[in-house]
Amino acid sequence: MRRTVLSAMALACTAVLAGTVPAFADGATPSPTVPATATAVPAPSEEPTSPSQSAVPSPIDESTRPSESTVPTPIAEPTEMPSDGQVSVVPSGAPDTGVTAGSSQSGGEGGLIGGGAAAVLVAGGVAVFVVRRRRATGA
Amino acid sequence: MTPLSRRAFVAAATASLLAGCTGDRENRTTTARGSSAPSSSSSASGKPARPLGRSVPVGLRIPAIDVDTPVMRLGLAPDGTVQVPPVAADDRAGWYRHSPTPGQVGPSVILGHVTVDPYGDGVFRHLERLRRGDRIEVRLENGTTAEFAVGSLRNVAKANFPVDDVYGDVDRPELRLITCGGPRTADGYLNNVIAFAALSSSRS
Known part of the structure; x- marks a missing residue:
């Protein structure tokens, strides 16, 4: 029974962490361009x-x-x-009117997403470790 | 590994996969067609329309591609390139304020994003679907609506952006709608999609 509770808690923590990743990605670049x-x-x-x-x-x-x-x-x-x-001032270059997730203006998002995924993996590993340890001690 | 541990691990791995996929969720509708339309910048309509007086645009409507957006004013960025509308969930078009107002003699320039990650599609997401003769309505500040007809569409590499064709002098009221297109890389789009249109009529 306690194992089940522990397992459920581990899953809940993992899900919460996973949910925070998109928020991190958004917060890094509020206005990329x-x-x-x-x-x-x-x-x-x-x-x-x-x-x-x-x-x-x-x-x-x-x-x-x-x-x-x-x-x-x-x-x-x-x-x-x-x-x-007529145009009084001609701009230089081509306009950048297509903002992509991987463009230079928002390059920080990839790192944050990767970091978030790594954090989720670590959390999952910790959960596995705790559950196994509890089982080993007979709790 | 015990069944319980295995379940926990599988759940954690699944959560990680879901988290990784979230970042790309908004990219789903982007297209990267490389086809080019005819390159003529002439108007579809041979019937000249009378030029309008100066009045800044406040709204843009393109029924053929379901565009109905407010229009903001854009200037020059510090690096000399044209400004683009800010990346926001309520993406809108922007008029380059060093160009004539729509309906004046000359090339009036309006820009919009094709995508605004992480928010998804931009206001000009379907600009490349415009076809010759499609109607473009620009609402002006003085209450007049200037109607343009698409003459041609060009999909050009940004490295070869046709500055003269877009910003060069013309002897009648014309409109250019600009967004990005073509192949999409990690650094963004490689092309620009430009719709050339000419004033066909106006109404108050």
Whole structure:
């Protein structure tokens, strides 16, 4: 009877540990592709649009502005906006619009998942050891 | 090993396997088709539509691939690449704010993710299914809806991203929808999928 109880406890502990692994994987990279600086976060379109409607480039150098979450413009980004069509600033390279679990931005997840799986295995081994030891002592 | 110990071990091993599989659960719907569509960037509709005034996009609807999403504004990342929408469960599209607003003369650029692991599919997960003539509706801040018709779809290697075709000047209102596609590696997707569309009509 006690063996059964012990076995059930071991299984429950293992299941709990297994359940925590996805949570670990999520927590490591809350926003994998968002640049670290607050100003680099894209601004929702619901924000005031008046700056973008100005045809006159702003005299203020964006790169010297303090980094505040309320500033919609990323660091060092030109402030000129197209007023009559065409692209005013051509980005370099290709956009990275496919975030995968194995991409560089979220590379920490693999290690966490592996570590979690190892922890589960260790927990299982400990459970086996305890059960066998209890059996050997006749408890 | 006693039967009891064996049972405990098997249970632990099973739990480990389940934990290992969880990380890949959200990857299930990703496709990596390598086929390329015709490479022309011309519009499907030969009928010119009158250009619209400047008004930022706030919503995007593509009935053919079940897209109906708010549109945020995107700028440039510090490294000079275009920003992409943040990785979130409520994935949305983003308009590159250094491009014309949809309906203005020029190439308006809207980007969206194909996948947003660990959350699963991105808003442009089925962009590659678009076909010539499919309708794209962009809701503008001033209440107008600009309607575009897909002219062509391209699946190109990121290393050969067609900068001129996407961002180059055009003499009519056009729209580019961009996401990732093609083969998927540990570092991400190797290709970009780009839909080229031209303004077909508008309504208030």
